[in-house]
Amino acid sequence: MSKGAVEQFVKDERGKTDEVVKIELDLEMQFLFHQLKKKLGNGLSNKETLRKLLRQLTENIKEPNSKKIPGDGNYKSRYIPINNKRMALQQTSGKCSFERCTKPHDHIHHISPYSESKNHHPKNLMPLCKEHHELVHNKDPLYLKYRLR
Helix, strand or coil: CCCHHHHHHHHHHHHCCCCCCCCCCCCCHHCCCCCCCHCCCCCCCCCHHHHHHHHHHHHCCCCCCCCCCCCCCCCCCCCCCHHHHHHHHHHHCEECCCCCCCCCCCEECCCCCHHHHHHCHHHHHECCCHHHHHHHCCCCEEEEECCCC
16 A cells, blocks of 8 residues: 555544434423533533533543553553563564564554553553554455454
Protein backbone atom coordinates (compact mmCIF):
# COMPACT_ATOMS: atom_id res chain seq x y z
CA MET A 1 0.00 0.00 0.00
CA SER A 2 1.19 3.49 -0.72
CA LYS A 3 1.52 6.03 2.06
CA GLY A 4 -1.43 8.02 0.70
CA ALA A 5 -3.62 4.92 0.56
CA VAL A 6 -2.71 3.95 4.11
CA GLU A 7 -3.42 7.46 5.42
CA GLN A 8 -6.79 7.55 3.67
CA PHE A 9 -7.70 4.09 4.98
CA VAL A 10 -6.88 5.13 8.55
CA LYS A 11 -8.93 8.34 8.23
CA ASP A 12 -11.91 6.40 6.86
CA GLU A 13 -11.81 3.74 9.60
CA ARG A 14 -11.23 6.01 12.59
CA GLY A 15 -13.93 8.52 11.73
CA LYS A 16 -16.86 6.15 12.31
CA THR A 17 -17.57 6.66 15.99
CA ASP A 18 -20.97 8.38 16.22
CA GLU A 19 -23.77 6.30 17.68
CA VAL A 20 -27.40 7.34 17.79
CA VAL A 21 -29.19 6.72 21.08
CA LYS A 22 -32.87 7.50 21.51
CA ILE A 23 -34.12 8.15 25.04
CA GLU A 24 -37.78 8.60 25.93
CA LEU A 25 -38.31 10.90 28.91
CA ASP A 26 -41.48 11.02 30.99
CA LEU A 27 -42.68 14.37 32.36
CA GLU A 28 -40.65 14.18 35.58
CA MET A 29 -37.45 13.29 33.70
CA GLN A 30 -38.06 16.11 31.21
CA PHE A 31 -38.45 18.57 34.07
CA LEU A 32 -35.25 17.34 35.78
CA PHE A 33 -33.31 17.43 32.50
CA HIS A 34 -34.36 21.04 31.83
CA GLN A 35 -33.36 22.00 35.38
CA LEU A 36 -29.92 20.47 34.83
CA LYS A 37 -29.68 22.19 31.46
CA LYS A 38 -30.28 25.57 33.12
CA LYS A 39 -27.68 24.89 35.83
CA LEU A 40 -25.02 23.76 33.35
CA GLY A 41 -25.43 26.81 31.16
CA ASN A 42 -28.23 28.42 29.25
CA GLY A 43 -28.14 28.11 25.50
CA LEU A 44 -26.65 24.61 25.46
CA SER A 45 -28.13 22.06 23.11
CA ASN A 46 -29.49 18.81 24.54
CA LYS A 47 -26.45 17.00 23.16
CA GLU A 48 -23.98 19.39 24.83
CA THR A 49 -25.91 19.27 28.11
CA LEU A 50 -25.81 15.48 28.13
CA ARG A 51 -22.09 15.50 27.23
CA LYS A 52 -21.29 17.84 30.16
CA LEU A 53 -23.41 15.78 32.53
CA LEU A 54 -21.79 12.48 31.48
CA ARG A 55 -18.28 13.94 31.81
CA GLN A 56 -18.99 15.19 35.33
CA LEU A 57 -20.48 11.85 36.35
CA THR A 58 -17.58 9.80 34.98
CA GLU A 59 -15.07 12.01 36.83
CA ASN A 60 -16.87 11.48 40.13
CA ILE A 61 -17.34 7.70 39.87
CA LYS A 62 -14.64 5.59 41.49
CA GLU A 63 -14.33 1.83 41.31
CA PRO A 64 -15.08 0.33 44.72
CA ASN A 65 -12.23 -1.61 46.33
CA SER A 66 -10.25 -1.80 43.11
CA LYS A 67 -6.70 -3.06 43.38
CA LYS A 68 -4.09 -1.34 41.27
CA ILE A 69 -2.11 -3.62 38.97
CA PRO A 70 1.20 -2.22 37.74
CA GLY A 71 0.69 -1.30 34.12
CA ASP A 72 -3.02 -0.68 34.45
CA GLY A 73 -4.34 2.82 34.78
CA ASN A 74 -4.77 6.06 32.98
CA TYR A 75 -1.27 7.11 32.05
CA LYS A 76 -0.88 10.66 30.90
CA SER A 77 2.16 9.70 28.87
CA ARG A 78 2.57 7.34 25.95
CA TYR A 79 5.90 6.30 27.45
CA ILE A 80 5.77 2.60 28.29
CA PRO A 81 7.30 1.86 31.72
CA ILE A 82 10.51 -0.16 31.35
CA ASN A 83 9.27 -3.01 33.59
CA ASN A 84 6.21 -3.48 31.37
CA LYS A 85 8.41 -3.44 28.25
CA ARG A 86 10.72 -6.05 29.74
CA MET A 87 7.82 -8.32 30.69
CA ALA A 88 6.38 -8.10 27.16
CA LEU A 89 9.79 -8.78 25.60
CA GLN A 90 10.41 -11.80 27.86
CA GLN A 91 7.39 -13.55 26.34
CA THR A 92 9.01 -13.52 22.88
CA SER A 93 12.70 -13.40 23.86
CA GLY A 94 13.01 -10.00 22.19
CA LYS A 95 11.78 -11.31 18.82
CA CYS A 96 8.76 -10.32 16.73
CA SER A 97 5.48 -11.80 18.02
CA PHE A 98 4.30 -13.03 14.61
CA GLU A 99 4.46 -16.77 13.99
CA ARG A 100 7.62 -17.93 12.21
CA CYS A 101 9.19 -14.46 12.35
CA THR A 102 12.70 -14.48 13.78
CA LYS A 103 13.52 -10.80 13.36
CA PRO A 104 14.27 -8.75 16.48
CA HIS A 105 11.52 -6.41 17.63
CA ASP A 106 11.56 -2.78 16.48
CA HIS A 107 8.25 -1.60 17.95
CA ILE A 108 6.16 -2.29 21.02
CA HIS A 109 2.59 -2.42 19.71
CA HIS A 110 -0.52 -1.88 21.88
CA ILE A 111 -3.02 -4.66 21.12
CA SER A 112 -5.90 -2.55 22.38
CA PRO A 113 -5.16 0.95 21.04
CA TYR A 114 -3.58 3.21 23.65
CA SER A 115 -5.88 6.05 22.63
CA GLU A 116 -8.86 3.97 23.77
CA SER A 117 -7.51 2.00 26.72
CA LYS A 118 -4.72 4.21 28.18
CA ASN A 119 -3.21 0.88 29.22
CA HIS A 120 0.46 -0.15 29.23
CA HIS A 121 -0.15 -3.53 30.86
CA PRO A 122 2.27 -6.19 29.51
CA LYS A 123 -0.69 -8.31 28.30
CA ASN A 124 -1.66 -5.36 26.08
CA LEU A 125 1.83 -5.04 24.55
CA MET A 126 3.18 -6.96 21.57
CA PRO A 127 6.78 -6.69 20.33
CA LEU A 128 6.82 -6.51 16.51
CA CYS A 129 9.38 -6.04 13.76
CA LYS A 130 8.95 -3.03 11.49
CA GLU A 131 7.19 -4.94 8.70
CA HIS A 132 4.68 -6.72 10.92
CA HIS A 133 3.96 -3.53 12.85
CA GLU A 134 3.05 -1.87 9.57
CA LEU A 135 0.87 -4.83 8.56
CA VAL A 136 -1.01 -4.75 11.86
CA HIS A 137 -1.76 -1.06 11.44
CA ASN A 138 -2.78 -1.47 7.80
CA LYS A 139 -5.16 -4.28 8.80
CA ASP A 140 -4.17 -6.48 5.88
CA PRO A 141 -6.69 -9.38 6.06
CA LEU A 142 -4.13 -11.90 4.75
CA TYR A 143 -1.88 -11.35 7.76
CA LEU A 144 -4.34 -10.67 10.57
CA LYS A 145 -5.01 -14.38 11.10
CA TYR A 146 -1.32 -14.89 11.92
CA ARG A 147 -1.33 -12.54 14.90
CA LEU A 148 -0.41 -14.27 18.11
CA ARG A 149 -3.13 -12.66 20.19
